Amino acid sequence: MVSGAFVEVPAPVRSREACAAGMTDTVPASPAPWQRVRRIAPPYLYLLPAVVLLIVWTYQPLAQTFVLSTYSWNLVPSTPMVDVGLGNYERLLSSPELGRSVWRTVIVILGMLPFTLVIPVAVALLTRRVRGRAQGVYRALVFAPMLVAPVAGAAVWQWLLDPSAGAVNRVLGTDVNWLNTAGTAQLSIIVITGWHVVGFAVLVVTAGLAGINPDYAAAAQIDGASRSQVTRWITVPLLSPTLAFLVLMTVLLSAQWTFPLIDTLTQGGPVGSTTNLYYLLWEYGFRSHDAGLAAAAGVLFFLGFIVVAALLTRLAERLSHHDD
């Protein structure tokens, strides 16, 4: 009778075990310090110019604004800065102007959505219907206002909206002073801003549509969906990341877009009816020379926008379908 045993065939040599057996030299890899630096440094070096610029021209001023918001000061060097703690914030939050301007900003944002969302989606879908050169021509025409300088655009519109000599009133047969009537000034600003940005939004939506794999629509059609069903059930939902981006952009930038127009056309008036958040900030800082109040307003807006942006980004992430 032969006896013996089953033994495991050993796995290939692993250095940690080998090391324990004292067979090989396994000094752990640790590069020389300069090599480490060389390996880690490149991305930071590439970012350096941009970050320096960001800090110098955006974040350092922002930090100054934080500091300034706790002082009462009229910006004149010979006048001492008085530390008022949170006094500026209290004044700001108790001022009725703030609430009114927030409300106006919301109106502007809501008023902009047709121009940044509804019309662009409609146009982008419609341009798919027409073929060939016409497609490009329409797109180019709609985009053209984007190229007009805000001041030039403001000048033309001021001319078109002139109460007695303007084309709009004569065509409509009305006698409205569009820019100097509390009810219509805001509307005019929204329409002009919308005219400016609609082409850009169309471009973004077109890009989004082009990014959707046409197989989905084809599949849906084979599954029996009509064109409008494809649009409603497939195309638009798949477009939602783009739409979310546009909403985010509208919310964050609307007040900023309207600024040059307000400054040129209405100066926040008549009777404050076009004074939105940014224009209010501008008035505090540059007309009332209330540096502390303006800084406090700047800080509040910044923090508020962070919250809004974070919420919207979350929403956008939840909405987006990952089309990989």
Next chain:
Amino acid sequence: MRGKGAVAVVSRIQLQGLTRRFGAVTAVDDIGLDVADGEFLVLLGPSGCGKSTLLRMIAGLLPPSEGRLWLDDTDITHLPPQRRDVAMVFQSYALYPHLSVARNIGFPLRTRKRPRAEIKAKVAEVAATLGLTDLLDRKPRELSGGQRQRVALGRALVRDPGAFLMDEPLSNLDAKLRAGTRAEIAELHRRLRATTVYVTHDQVEAMTMATRIALLNEGRLEQLGTPSEVYDAPASVFAATFLGSPSMNVVDATVRAVDGALVAEAEGLRLSLGIDADIPDRPVRLGVRPEHLTLTSSGGQGIRAIVTAVENLGSEEVAHCDTGVSVRGPRPLGVVPGEAVTLSARPGHLHLFDHDSGRRLAWQAASVPQPV
């Protein structure tokens, strides 16, 4: 400096304790390899096993978390890729889209500031080797998949590197082209005898091209050996089931001594191991390749099973049985679904693995070692 000749000089790649972690995940775990000069080593494993990570560490594209690397006698662990004498062929070929074929192939030489005439000559030579001469002025997007693949190869060849690294270079080709290119690469390797490390998850590529296979699983080296060693004596259940199609049948069984001889037993299964010995019962995992099972008339010793399906592979047939066991043999096998069969195998074709660790078990006689 390499000579102008096409043949590479001695290049040996050594890996020691190479480890790479991404956060908490260890992608490559303590791997040691010694790739001899002129060897064609295939890193084989399922996707996610760490083979590409390992290759990228050899290339220098990824710094290892631990361990060291040598090329010949130089420690290249911390050398940036451009200073390692290795060339790489990427899965997507990574051809520069804005450069012509000639410029793509000549790119590595241009970065080394070689004289224009030399680059031209060298590119022409490589293009001739690969049959790309007529395509030199085209842009990558004007090439077919196979042509792109060859350009990528050419870009590696043109440098006369110490070693070639290839990352699944055939995975983007269709089946027919893949077989042809496989043969071409193998032929190229025979001619150049250049050290090559080749990553794939395709066992056919590994079996046909490799001088040695390094089988990876979950970042660890599972087995290292020639293709026949890996196929004929898989070191673990993983190795056994990864290679071969259909994969090896592995069932739980008990080794027990019956009348002084060892048999593997399970329900409806009894196979002789061909070893005369007397040991206590031992639970094992028993493996046998489908092509090593033979159909015997019922009643004999073996595996009893009922055929559930028969697959026609053209020259061969595979019968799948209710116990999960499959049999492969020349067509026709002569069985139909529903038929009860008994399958037998020669003791030499049986593989035993430890029930818990899954490592291969070798029989060691008390005095004389005995191969299984």
Next chain:
Amino acid sequence: MKRTLLAACAATLLLATSACGLGTESTGSQASVSRVPELKPDQKVSIVFESYNFGQAGAWTDTFNELIAAFEKEHPNISVTAQKPQGNSANPATDTISSLQSQLTAGSPPDVVQLGFSDLDFTVNQLKALPLDDLVGKDTVQANFDGEEYPYADSARTLGDWKGKTYGVPFVFSTPMLYYNKQLFTQAGLDPEHPPATWAEVRDAAKAIKDMTGKDGAYVDCLTKAAKDWCFQALVRSAGGRVISEDRSKLTFADPPSVEVVRTMQDMVRTGVMPNRTQMQAVESFARGDLGMILESSAIQGTFLKGAGDKWELGAAAMPSFEGRQAIPTNSGAALFVFSQDQAKQRAAWELIEFLTSERAYTTIATKIGYLPLRTGLVNDPDGLEKWADENPYLEPNLKQLEHLEPWVSMPGASYLQIRDGMMQAVENAVYQGANPADSLRSAQEEASALLPGGGK
């Protein structure tokens, strides 16, 4: 919320590392300003002159460039750089203070600045314009007012004074005038040679024009935020009230006279004889011949004349009065202030002021731009403005108004602009947007009173 936290961390980090770069680098107290010596003949100085008149293309800029060239020729050692205020308002005159302020903040104010009388308190007390009496001596300042031949009008001499010291030399100057379109008057069956003298007559005339010609009746450019408050003050004074108490300690613009003014104006809008226009639209409309009458600064006369051309004839009358009262005009316009921090520049700045307020300069300014010459005697000077005055029938009512002129009172304190804007916004809201005059003014006065130094108590 991870992003938010990260961003907040970043902000805090930056905050911690950043030094406060703004403010507190005080230029020292300016309690006393020492007398500056005369410039040596070879001493080269360059100064910056900021004037809102540079904002506009055309006559204004050309005239000022001409004056500066003449000055540099006369003072070869002084070179003057002219600049307009920063900012983009349709009316550059509204940008003056903010522009000066940001330059002060940056530590490099212009040397001579042209600022409105409405900003006087702020200019002197907050921006610390230099007292000219201390800088060059009271005698010199007064000698300049006396001039070589024609002294300043008495009512103009002290407009740039604060507590007995002269800080600014009044420079350009205009009064509210009622301009009217004679052609429209004729078409409406009105007598173009007898312009309305009271607001009731204005209303009737406007109604006639509106009814007969379909054009707009009258516009009073005193009732919007953009118009500032100079001629609103005039209207309120003419109605027997004040917008602020005489000692400037209490706001009174919600008192009955002001409410009455606003109500009168509101009625004109409500009855359709006064169109809802911005300042700019109204001026344009009048220049185009689409508006019968406009109460406007005499500084804009040039535009009207140009607009009228040979299409219609411009008429000018004194500011209308309220029934049974004397109309009391106020002046708009600006004075020249010095902000230099260097003695040589301070002296050079004074030289420039002397030149710009000289007889010669006024002759140029009056003829080319249309501002009233503050040296009123010039209009009787055959070598001066006599010829121009003869050719310019619009000048007479303007000069006549000087008799009853009262200064434009600046609002007090650091928040003077908010007070002024709040008041004018209430006026605008009532007149053009239909709010109740008394309520609107009262609530604005309550809000603004809190902004007075000492909270208006």
Next chain:
Amino acid sequence: MTTDEVAGESSRGRRLGGHVVLGVLSLACVFPIYWLYATSLRAPQDVYSLSVLPWPLSTASYTEAFAKNDVLGMLFNTGVIAVLSALGQLLVALLAAYAFAAWRFPLQRLLYLMFVGTWLVPFQATMLPNYVLLSRLGLLETLAGVIIPTLCSALGVLLLREHLNGFPKELLDAARMDGRSSWSTLWTVVVPALRPALAALGILLAISAWNEYFWPAMVLQRSNAVVQLGLRSFMGTEGNDWGPLMATAGLACLPVFVLYLVLQRHIVNAFVRSGLK
């Protein structure tokens, strides 16, 4: 867009409907621009005319604009600012986007948020500190003062990063293997492949720099050095000088329109192909 190829019901009617809606919208978008040029070409006495075709044509407004302002000088200055600013922004953004796309490194997310965060900072809040800083650096009244603070364009960084993320990483690896440093890889591999996107972004940045007027107004106080400010000089309390105003506005927009007409396809394509998603 292949769905349109599918044989459809009443596709001619649908197409017509599309043309009608798009036509009306395009008209609405273009009409103000047309009106601008039409007004600028009217004779001075016809400025208030409402005829659709400006007739008789007159260049009087242009003559006046040129007489009152150094329009050519302004256009040149604005052009210099637009080109330098766009190139600078492009370079800075390219480097930063390259860093974000080609490496994984600590603080990456935070740094990225710093760029996104600039959209949340009200420009009105940073304007004055920036002005003070420029004054300390002695850059007031210089074109450099206009350009430098705008050099870091968050939009540029985000857009290019988006493009670079779509760029095959293996190409970067291949270039490294072939012996390029990361710097030379950037210029020999990344930039050529990214050329269309860079061109489109560059044009957009140049256009927005061209149209910028707020900041130039602050820095270039002593002159109407950019054409947008030249425009302002025709607007004022005395009423707008519509003829020359429209003429200057027309001239201010002209280079941008020409640029757009010539490169329209590239701009749109660069956006459509990748970029904003």
